[in-house]
Amino acid sequence: MAFDLRWYQSEAITAIYEYFGRAQGNPLVCVSTGGGKSVIIAAFIQQVMEAWPDQRILVLAHVKEILEQNFDKITAIWPLAPAGVYSAGLNRRDTDSAILFAGIQSVHNKAFDLGAFDLVIVDECHLINAEKDDTMYTGFFHNLKLMNPRVKVIGFSATPYRMKSGLLTEGDNALFDEVVYETDIQRLIDEDFLSPLISKGGKEKIDMAGVRTRTGEFMTKDLEEAVHRNDVTDKAVNEIIHYGKDRKAWLIFCVSVAHAEEVKELLEYEGITTACVHGGTPAAEREQILSDYKAGRIQALTSQGVLTTGFDAPRTDLIALLRPTKSPGLYVQILGRGLRISPQTGKTDCLVLDYGGNVERHGPIDRINVDSIRRKKKGVTGEAPMKECPQCQTFVLAFTRECPDCAYQWPEKPQHEESASGAAVLASQVEAEWHNVDDVHYDLHEKKDKPPSLKVTYRCGFDAYSEWICFEHTGFAQNKAQMWWFKRAGFHAPCPRTVADALDRIKEQQISFVVPSRIQVKPEGRFQRILNYDMSPLPGTPSEWNDNPTARPRQETLKPPGSDDFSAINDELDSWGDALDTVWDQPGETFEDDTIPF
Numbered sequence: 001m002a003f004d005l006r007w008y009q010s011e012a013i014t015a016i017y018e019y020f021g022r023a024q025g026n027p028l029v030c031v032s033t034g035g036g037k038s039v040i041i042a043a044f045i046q047q048v049m050e051a052w053p054d055q056r057i058l059v060l061a062h063v064k065e066i067l068e069q070n071f072d073k074i075t076a077i078w079p080l081a082p083a084g085v086y087s088a089g090l091n092r093r094d095t096d097s098a099i100l101f102a103g104i105q106s107v108h109n110k111a112f113d114l115g116a117f118d119l120v121i122v123d124e125c126h127l128i129n130a131e132k133d134d135t136m137y138t139g140f141f142h143n144l145k146l147m148n149p150r151v152k153v154i155g156f157s158a159t160p161y162r163m164k165s166g167l168l169t170e171g172d173n174a175l176f177d178e179v180v181y182e183t184d185i186q187r188l189i190d191e192d193f194l195s196p197l198i199s200k201g202g203k204e205k206i207d208m209a210g211v212r213t214r215t216g217e218f219m220t221k222d223l224e225e226a227v228h229r230n231d232v233t234d235k236a237v238n239e240i241i242h243y244g245k246d247r248k249a250w251l252i253f254c255v256s257v258a259h260a261e262e263v264k265e266l267l268e269y270e271g272i273t274t275a276c277v278h279g280g281t282p283a284a285e286r287e288q289i290l291s292d293y294k295a296g297r298i299q300a301l302t303s304q305g306v307l308t309t310g311f312d313a314p315r316t317d318l319i320a321l322l323r324p325t326k327s328p329g330l331y332v333q334i335l336g337r338g339l340r341i342s343p344q345t346g347k348t349d350c351l352v353l354d355y356g357g358n359v360e361r362h363g364p365i366d367r368i369n370v371d372s373i374r375r376k377k378k379g380v381t382g383e384a385p386m387k388e389c390p391q392c393q394t395f396v397l398a399f400t401r402e403c404p405d406c407a408y409q410w411p412e413k414p415q416h417e418e419s420a421s422g423a424a425v426l427a428s429q430v431e432a433e434w435h436n437v438d439d440v441h442y443d444l445h446e447k448k449d450k451p452p453s454l455k456v457t458y459r460c461g462f463d464a465y466s467e468w469i470c471f472e473h474t475g476f477a478q479n480k481a482q483m484w485w486f487k488r489a490g491f492h493a494p495c496p497r498t499v500a501d502a503l504d505r506i507k508e509q510q511i512s513f514v515v516p517s518r519i520q521v522k523p524e525g526r527f528q529r530i531l532n533y534d535m536s537p538l539p540g541t542p543s544e545w546n547d548n549p550t551a552r553p554r555q556e557t558l559k560p561p562g563s564d565d566f567s568a569i570n571d572e573l574d575s576w577g578d579a580l581d582t583v584w585d586q587p588g589e590t591f592e593d594d595t596i597p598f
Contacts, residue, residue, distance in 0.1 A: 003077045006193060008183050009040045015181035016044060016154060025177030026153040028125070028168060032185045033158045033336025034194050034314075041121055041156065042074035045099060046081065048119070058117045059101045060137075062127050064089035066310040070123060071101040086114070089283070108136035111143035117151055120144065124309050125155030126162060126329055128175060141175070158336055159329035185339070185366035194339045195317075196349040199359065200243055217326050223255040227322065233259070236355050237266045240320050243353060248345055249293065250300040250318040251307060251337055260302040263322065267300050274300040277307065296345075308333045314342035317350050324356030331362045432522035432531050435460035440515050440542055442506055444499055452499045454481075458519055458530075465521050467530045471496050487533070488514050517543035 005013075012029050019027040031037045045057055061067040067087055074081050084094025086102040094100060095114055107114060120141075122128065128137045144151050155176050161167045169176045188194040211222040227233050244250050250272075254260035257278045267274040275289045275298050292298045294313050301307065308330060319338045325331055338350030352359075437458045445455035451472035458465050469484050470477035485495045485502070496502035506513055517538035521528040537546045545552035 003039075003043070005039065005043055006036065008188070008193075009036060009043065012040050012181045012183075013044045013047065019178065019180045020152070023177065026155065026175060027178055027180040028155040028157070028160050028176040030157060030160045030179055030182040032183045032188060032194065032339065033333065034339035034341070035158075035183050035188060037123060037156045037158075038070045038073040039077070041070055041123065042077045045074060045121075046078045049082070049099065053098075055098070055118045056116065057099050057119045057121065058114070059099070059121045059123065060104050060107075061101070061123045061310070062104055063310045064103060065312070066123050067101050067103050069310075069312060074099070086110075104136050104140065108140045111140050112147070116147040117144060118148065120151060120153045121156065122153060123156050125176070126157045126159050126168060127309075128155075128168070129162070137175075159332050161329055189339075192341065195341045195347060197335060197338055197352050197365070198349050199352045199354065213326065218324055220256050223323065224259060227255055227259060232355075233262065233322065234266065236320070236322055236353075237263060237270075240318075240353060241267070241270055241272065243351060244300075244318045247318040247351060248296065248299070248347075249313065249315040250320065251313075251316050252300060252302045252320040253307075253323055253334055254302055254304050255323040257304050259322070260304045263302045264300075267302070272300050273298050274302065276302045278304045279306060281306075307337065311337060312340065313337065314340035315345045315347060316340070317342075317345075317347050318353070319350060320353040321356050321358055324358055324361070326361070328362045331358050332365045335365050432520050434518045434520050434534070435463065435465070436518055436538065437516050437541055437543065442503060444503065454499045454502050458516070460519070465519060465528050465530055469499075469502070471499055471502060487535070513549055514546040515542045517541055517546075 008031075012031060016027055016029065019025075029037075029040070031040060041059065045059075048055060048057065059067075059070055061070065064087055067085070068090060071083060071085055074083055081099060082097060083099040083101065084097030085092040086094055086100060086107055088106045089103060093106075100114065100117075102114075122137075129135050141153065153175060155168065157168075160169070160176075160179055160182075167179075168174060169178055185194065189196050211226055212219045240250070240252065252260075252263055254263055257280065260276050260278055264274045264276040275293065277286050277289055281289070289298065289301070290311070290313075293301050294315065296315065316338050319335060321334060325334075335352060338352065341347065435458075437460055439459040441457040441459070443455045443457070445453045445468055447453075451470065453473070454469040454471065456467050456469060469481045471481045471485075472478075473481070482495045485493075489495075493505075496505060514535055516533035516535055518534035519530050520532040520534075521530050535543070535546060537544045542552070
């Protein structure tokens with residue numbers, strides 16, 4: 001059957017071919033929950049098998065729901081696919097199929113029974129623990145390489161990182177070599193491919209002092225004690241019922257099995273049709289519960305330790321986190337359950353009620369990406385070094401407990417709440433601000449093994465904001481650079497092909513070049529992203545000559561004397577530019593050859 005891929009699904013497939021055209025490692029594709037990973041996997045496999053029919057491809061998953069979903073998708077797109085399944089949970093044990101969908105629990109010790117493969121695709125690959133040598137995945141891959149040393153592995157995940165080890169592409173034993181594609185959650189929301197997430201604020205908070213951490217996560221025993229102090233669970237359930245009265249399908253994540261059962265009983269007492277699922281729920285019972293929830297026969301599901309990956313329920317329009325987590329991956333996976341669209345049920349958004357301080361701890365989910373994890377791994381965080389006293393407005397160091405001017409004492413920051421947080425769950429919900437531009441500097445920015453870019457720094461009072469224009473890059477970055485140029489030079493002036501050419505043409509004023517009077521910027525951790533420009537003239541600024549650019553006084557240098565006052569700021573912005581260089585290096589042309597590139 002004919003199947004039209006979404007633009008980003010096609011780009012993801014192109015990125016895989018582009019990678020194998022230039023490298024011999026294992027690529028990683030990052031597609032947000034609800035973005036259709038199963039479609040990308042199915043379409044990619046079909047393309048490979050139709051071009052190189054003698055290949056064998058293995059698709060691995062850790063739960064039968066994901067396995068079944070991937071198998072169903074390829075048979076829907078390609079009914080004649082030579083595909084089989086090996087899964088104890090699905091009661092199938094095919095071994096000779098050219099395309100085999102298998103559960104890792106079922107095949108981890110049966111590599112030699114299955115035979116050699118040319119390509120392995122791992123869905124939800126963030127579950128692979130490369131730090132250990134005795135996992136099911138590592139042992140299985142070792143045996144596959146014995147049969148075919150050239151076997152390649154492609155990873156798919158919405159969260160390409162682990163809580164302790166960081167990015168899956170970094171570390172001594174990293175299985176994957178490079179993130180070749182990453183989707184933009186906000187853009188997919190804007191284009192109606194994903195559902196918006198919204199949050200509601202609450203009034204009361206509780207103290208979670210004494211909750212300890214073990215192996216990088218909050219201890220369950222301490223959490224159970226915390227959620228029972230001051231009747232926090234009762235109060236939170238009442239708020240969930242209040243906010244959820246007009247919503248159809250609720251997912252509630254709890255700190256333990258006992259807590260999940262307790263929340264279920266509280267909801268049922270209030271007349272809400274509820275079920276509870278956890279790791280100990282019998283398989284048949286769990287399957288029936290999930291089927292009833294997806295069909296609308298159950299309004300609320302409480303859970304512990306499950307439903308964070310591989311659970312596809314588009315009708316979900318309320319998610320409540322009655323638990324905190326230190327894992328950014330788990331946080332993103334949980335909220336990802338609400339990203340799927342559901343036109344059939346009239347879903348317009350998904351409400352997030354966070355009682356565990358997770359949004360404040362991790363930030364908007366569309367800003368937890370490859371580069372944000374890399375910065376955190378290097379010790380660079382988004383914590384502000386200063387804070388303002390709410391009583392006398394004195395600025396003090398962020399860790400100060402008592403204001404030196406008015407003796408105001410900051411309360412202990414709660415980590416768990418009985419009322420939901422009002423923090424932004426998407427970066428678009430963080431407000432942007434406009435700043436008048438006093439001066440503009442243009443400089444060459446170079447990074448090892450990357451094409452140079454044009455660094456544009458806007459001085460706005462005592463602040464400076466920078467952006468990097470990538471004329472010599474490819475894909476999205478180059479397209480953005482062309483639009484940036486045409487907006488300032490007009491379409492009559494050809495776009496420069498190099499940064500050096502751009503600098504020469506700006507300096508010599510061989511073109512009518514306009515500059516913004518204001519820029520709109522938005523916080524992103526420690527940095528600011530420039531969103532929009534106001535090109536209307538503003539007297540006393542470089543923009544006052546926008547209506548007559550040729551009358552602008554000629555500058556002897558693009559970087560006026562005294563600009564070194566901003567050297568510290570520029571050094572920090574350069575680190576942000578390095579990160580953007582990586583993000584903007586988009587895939588180029590697809591791989592074309594008579595032989596398979598794997």
